[in-house]
Amino acid sequence: MxxxxxxxxxxxxxxxxxxxxxxxxxxxxxxxxxxxVPELSGGDTVADAVERLRHKRASLALVRDVPGRLTGMVGLDDLLARLPHPAAS
Structure with missing residues (x-):
């Protein structure tokens, strides 16, 4: 929350x-x-966002635009779901 x-x-x-x-x-x-709560910019890559949340041991992050206005939030689970998964062998 x-x-x-x-x-x-x-x-x-x-x-x-x-x-x-x-x-x-x-x-x-x-x-x-x-x-x-870590903060991300809309221009951060998914991989960078995941790394920042893991480093901060956080499960949520705020997302801000260039002027610094709050535009949303994202969860670590949502970011991990966006990462490419290696093909099953």
Whole structure:
């Protein structure tokens, strides 16, 4: 899940992280256990995007256009499905 704070996206939160935070004794804001969200540009290749998400250990990334406007998000699973698969032998 993406966590928004007005016009900014301070992070993403996995459902497991939300459950762990809720199990504690004190109240938490959604952004407290959220991890950073990598950003991609529309011109990044699929391979570069996959590498960036793996390096950041993230499953979601934001996509921005050249002026920096948020245009969408993409998941690691969606990117991996776009990579060419070697022919089965």
């Amino acid at each position: 993406l966590v928004r704070d007005g016009e900014t996206v301070p992070g993403s939160l996995h459902a497991r992280g939300a459950l762990v935070a809720r199990a504690g004794d004190r109240p938490h804001l959604a952004r407290d256990p959220a991890g950073p």
